Amino acid sequence: MKKISFLIITILFASCAVQKVPKPEQVMKYYDGFKKSDYQEVKNVLSDSLIITEGDYVMEFTQESYYEHFKWDSIFRPVYKIVELKDQGDQVSATVSVKSSRFEFLNNNPLTCNRNFHFKNGKINKIENLDYINANWEMWQKQRDSLVNWIKLNRPELDGFINDLSEQGAKDYLEAIESYKKQKSE
Incomplete structure (x- = not known):
């Protein structure tokens, strides 16, 4: 009985000791996954569902369908650079610059965007594309x-x-x- 009690106390203590990754760090991990072409790193910081908004346009993804977007984006060899991150409590605002072969052709390279990242249960569940600074x-x-x-x-x-x-x-x-x-x- 003592062994079972000790095991339960150990499990409870270990679960309480687990700390959540700070929101700005999750945004950095999100972009690191894109930089490394590592979807698992992206997936680790995403909620089960993700909404991306662009004005009135709303795109809804599961982790699996977002993987298709990730593969599409990766073909253009994007290079993401976080220009600024601000932790605003319930969300993180980010200014992100991205260079890619597609943007180069479209004469908008790099393209810099302001985004808000929203979280649910400690994971990114919504990304709002707010405005493009230099488009x-x-x-x-x-x-x-x-x-x-x-x-x-x-x-x-x-x-x-x-x-x-x-x-x-x-x-x-x-x-x-x-x-x-x-x-x-x-």
């Missing part, structure tokens, strides 16, 4: 539309890449960029 949306749209129109005419097998958020869609996007750039340099 030139006019240039972005011009480059994107030129690429999409050129692909329709010259590489129709890649048409639709712009709306395909799968890993293959990202590969097609990169192939579209490379084909377009090659044609422009000839």
Whole structure:
């Protein structure tokens, strides 16, 4: 009986001693996972469900469906840099700069964004994309539309890449960029 009591007390003490990872550190781990192409590190700081908002646009993910987004994003070889983190108690605000081959083509490299990270049960459950500090949306749209129109005419097998958020869609996007750039340099 003493052994069982000791075991129960030990388990209770150990569970009380476990400390939660501070929220700003979780945001850093989230981006470290992207930097290292390590989804497990990202997954470890995410709630079972994740909501990402962009204005009125709301995207809902499970951990599994977010993995598909992670794979899509990874194809463009992004380099994330946390410019600023502020712990605001129930949320963390972050200014994040990201460079990627896609943003380079769209003439918005790096793209810097302000985001709010929200938490539920100690894990990230919502990311609000607030504003893009240095975005030139006019240039972005011009480059994107030129690429999409050129692909329709010259590489129709890649048409639709712009709306395909799968890993293959990202590969097609990169192939579209490379084909377009090659044609422009000839």
